[in-house]
Amino acid sequence: MTEGTTPVSVLDDLAGGLIVSCQPLPDDPDDPMRDPYVQARVAAAVVRGGAVAVRANGPADVRAIRATVDVPVIGLYKHGTADVFITPTAGHAVEVALAGAHLVAVDATDRPRPDRRTFADTVRALRDRTSALVLADVSTLAEGVAAVEAGADALATTLSGYTAASPHTDGPDLALVARLAAAVPVPVIAEGRYRDAEQAGRAFAAGAHAVVMGNAVTSPLWITRRLVAAIRPAG
Incomplete structure (x- = not known):
C-alpha cells in the first residue's frame, strides 16, 4: 500500500487475495522465528510471492514489518492466558495501531475482556486515537453481526474452533464464512x-473477501512437526 492510500481503500487492496500471517508459534517460547527482524524478512518474502497483506503479532513485529513491506499490515497483540488473548484490551489495540498497523485485529467474541470493557469500547478507543480500521475476530454468526453493529470495518473467522460456542474441526469453518458473507455488509x-x-478456493466460493494462511506458509517449526508426525511409523 503506497503513501496516500485512504483507510477505506485498505480493504479494497485485500479483495480476492491471500493474506499471510507472519507469527512464531504462540505455544513455543523457544521458536527460533521469534524475532522482529526474522518476521520482517518472512513478510518480505511472502509479499514478493504475491501476498496482498501481512498479519503480525505485537508492536515490535508490526513496526519491523511495516518498515519492510508496502502492503497493508494487520496488527494484533496476543497477551495473557485468559480466553480473550488476541488484542484483549483497548490499550493493546491502540498500541498496535500506533506501531503502524493499518487494521487492528481484536477478539470480538462475547467472552469477558480483561479490562472489563466491551468490544464497542475498544472500537471507540481506536477511532478516537488512531486512523486504523478494526478487524473483528469472531467465532459465530451472532458475534459477527454484533461486531458490525459495534463498528467493525471487517470480520475474520479466526476464532471459530477455539471457543465453546463454535465447532471444533481439523479444517476451516467454511459454513461460518458463508453465513457471515450473507448476513453482514462488511468484508468477511x-x-x-x-x-x-483448495481450501482457499472453497472460502472464496463461500463469499470470502480474502483468505489468511499462517503456519502452513510461514512456520518451519509447525510444518516440520506435521511432516515428521505423518512419516513416522505408528507406535
Whole structure:
C-alpha cells in the first residue's frame, strides 16, 4: 500500500487475495522465528510471492514489518492466558495501531475482556486515537453481526474452533464464512486452519473477501512437526 492510500481503500487492496500471517508459534517460547527482524524478512518474502497483506503479532513485529513491506499490515497483540488473548484490551489495540498497523485485529467474541470493557469500547478507543480500521475476530454468526453493529470495518473467522460456542474441526469453518458473507455488509476474511489452495478456493466460493494462511506458509517449526508426525511409523 503506497503513501496516500485512504483507510477505506485498505480493504479494497485485500479483495480476492491471500493474506499471510507472519507469527512464531504462540505455544513455543523457544521458536527460533521469534524475532522482529526474522518476521520482517518472512513478510518480505511472502509479499514478493504475491501476498496482498501481512498479519503480525505485537508492536515490535508490526513496526519491523511495516518498515519492510508496502502492503497493508494487520496488527494484533496476543497477551495473557485468559480466553480473550488476541488484542484483549483497548490499550493493546491502540498500541498496535500506533506501531503502524493499518487494521487492528481484536477478539470480538462475547467472552469477558480483561479490562472489563466491551468490544464497542475498544472500537471507540481506536477511532478516537488512531486512523486504523478494526478487524473483528469472531467465532459465530451472532458475534459477527454484533461486531458490525459495534463498528467493525471487517470480520475474520479466526476464532471459530477455539471457543465453546463454535465447532471444533481439523479444517476451516467454511459454513461460518458463508453465513457471515450473507448476513453482514462488511468484508468477511476467512481465517483459521486454512492450509492449501483448495481450501482457499472453497472460502472464496463461500463469499470470502480474502483468505489468511499462517503456519502452513510461514512456520518451519509447525510444518516440520506435521511432516515428521505423518512419516513416522505408528507406535
